[in-house]
Amino acid sequence: MNVLWIALGLVAAVFVAAGVWRFFAVRKSGTQALMRALPAESIHGWRHGIVRYSGSRMSFYMLRSLSFGADVVLSRHSITVTGRREATETEREFMPEVEVVIVFSGDGREFEFGCDRLTAMALVSWLESAPDRRQVRSDMNVLRHRAFRTNL
Incomplete structure (x- = not known):
């Protein structure tokens, strides 16, 4: 019976450590936002979290999650903004910092992204500044080989 309590204590310690790590590691970097998957009714489904933009990916980390990723x-390239609306009065009651809700689709799913106006502008700017998907990237090894080849 003692072994069972020790095992349960270790499992609980791992969950607490994961929660504390995620809270401090994720919270200090990125942009605060709220996000929910659609379809959703009324005020259900909103999740507080942090959004990070890196290269060609947008990552959303829920604050109340024990996942390490x-x-x-x-x-x-898969994100398409499909709409924009003001936050409703009911939404503002529990998310007072949210002014704008952006509706977008990405990777075959639809989402709503609640944030302040500056964060909304940052998201749209990040999406619009993406290089064209058809852009051909040069292979640096081929270019290096061409630049330093010798004609004998």
């Missing part, structure tokens, strides 16, 4: 990862 991002909870939602979307490719920049």
Whole structure:
């Protein structure tokens, strides 16, 4: 019986450590936002979290999650903004910092992204500044070989 309590204590300690690590590691970097998957009714489904933009990915980390990785990862080229609206009075009651809700689809799913106006502008700017998907990237090894080849 003692072994069972020790095992349960170790499992609880791992969960607490994961929660504390995620809270401090994720919270200090990124942009605060709220996100929910659609379809959703009324005020249900909103999740507080942190959004990080890196290269061609947008990662959303829920604050109340024990996962060591991002909870939602979307490719920049798959995100399409489909609408924008003001937050409703009911939504503002429990998320007072949210002014704008952006509706977008990405990777075959639809989401709502609640944030302040500056964060909304940052998201749209990040999406619009993406390089064209058709852009051909040069292979640096081929270019290096061409630049330093010798004609004998």
